[in-house]
Amino acid sequence: MPLDNQSLAHEYRTNGYLSPVSFLSEGEAAGHRKRMEVAEKEIGSLHYRSKAHTFLTSAWELASMRQVLDLVEKMIGPNILLFNATYIIKEPNSLSHVSWHQDLTYWGLSHDDQVSMWMALSPATQESGCMRMVPGSHEGGRQKHEVAPDETNVLLQGQTVKAVDEETAILCPLKPGEATFHHGWTLHASMPNKSNDRRIGLNVQYLATHVRQTKHKNDTAILVRGQDKFNHFSRDVPAKSDLEPKAMKRQEELEKLYNETAGNS
Template sequence: MPKYLTRDQIDHFKEFGYLCPVDVISEDEAGRILRQLEAAEKRYPDQIHAEDRNNLHYVLPCLDNLIRHPRVLDAIEDLIGPDILAWTTTLFAKEPRSTGFVSWHQDSAYWGIEPREGITAWFALTHANEESGCMKVLPGTHKDDVRPHSDTFGDDNLLTRGQNIEGINEAETVLMPLRPGQMSLHHVRTIHGSMPNRADYRRVGLSVQAYFNPEAHQTLGSDHAVLMRGTDPNKHFLPGHRPAAEMDAEAVAFRTAANQRTADILYAGAEKRRGF
């Protein structure tokens, strides 16, 4: 008996490699989290900004609570089983009428994590739609292997390497619009991307990249992940940290070290390295 998703939703995810939308919290609750996040951005401008956008769940309890919300974990459990680890998070904020976009890619291309079987969850804290640059997926591509990516390092590209898969037929892609408080789920091999924000409001989403079960292991050295639910008999990852309070000193130090590690992994073998 599934815990949160319907059988149809589970079958859809297995067949097409994505699910959207999934209700998590109300618009009001999402608005409260957004206000807490934006207050923290103002309070700590040197530590939370467009480039310093990774692993904020290690320092902000509002995000830590969101990514372990029972509805989220129930949905993830329906897809990968009861033992759930979360690797990194990335804040994807697109400013109003801005040029930043995300090229076609598969999340697991440069993560070093095997097997490539996890689920990325993208939580909308504002509306995300065609105008404001929501994500688009190419259904069914999770059934393929990882395709070759070329590292463009494009200025407006929000991905670390600006990595891109050539030759995607836009007509076959599907938009994933969300209202605040909903999430989309995609398999770590599903091809996806997003266009710039042409709307007058900031489009803000938090991506958990990704939820894995304990079979997952890092092939590029030692790494952290947080056990969200169940047990982790394999202990392939060092335990992640939960913030006791916003930006508490231990949490900040942990995030700094984790971000360094994440960057080392994401840029392993790359020609250049950017600030995010």
């Protein structure tokens, strides 16, 4: 019998991550993949474009799914902001990888009441470079990152925690439609895609409403559950249709802002 959300959230809090949780059938995931790949035919690769939920209805539907928010609520509380949604795509047989890092070191956020969901839209396997997590690493707080520019590293600054004992890392393979959750202090990484298919994940960040941006006052988010009595963020607008020109123009500005924020730790 599948575990209830309370037990899943307990596992997440203990280990700093949770994997796998199934939200979609493989057929439903294939439908979402198709919708994003149709958009890619229009505008090119969607890899690492910020705020995908503001210009693609599929990303908005996945990021605001009731079942996902029911679980996120047990992790960070009832008042939830959707901060970002980004496809992370490794092309077939590519060197693209992600070095060991902690997300919260470069987002400029005031508190760590935050969780990331990573939902697979294609098979995420050892061969295709699924995520690896170090259980319990969220308990140690911020670790030293070295900046090591590397074109094959997905991370903007190639930021890397060097002293990770690889033996302690757990592989998190996912079928399409399954997701992992990880905390912003959890050490995680992923290897290159050696498979013949694209490895596609939608990476979504949720914040509790009291969290604020410390680097500037222009950051944006969407309230997806509960109430926001803090109003630390201006409001993003969810996509109502795909690739709407006004939404695309706004996304360009938001992406620039994200790169400035996350590119200066």
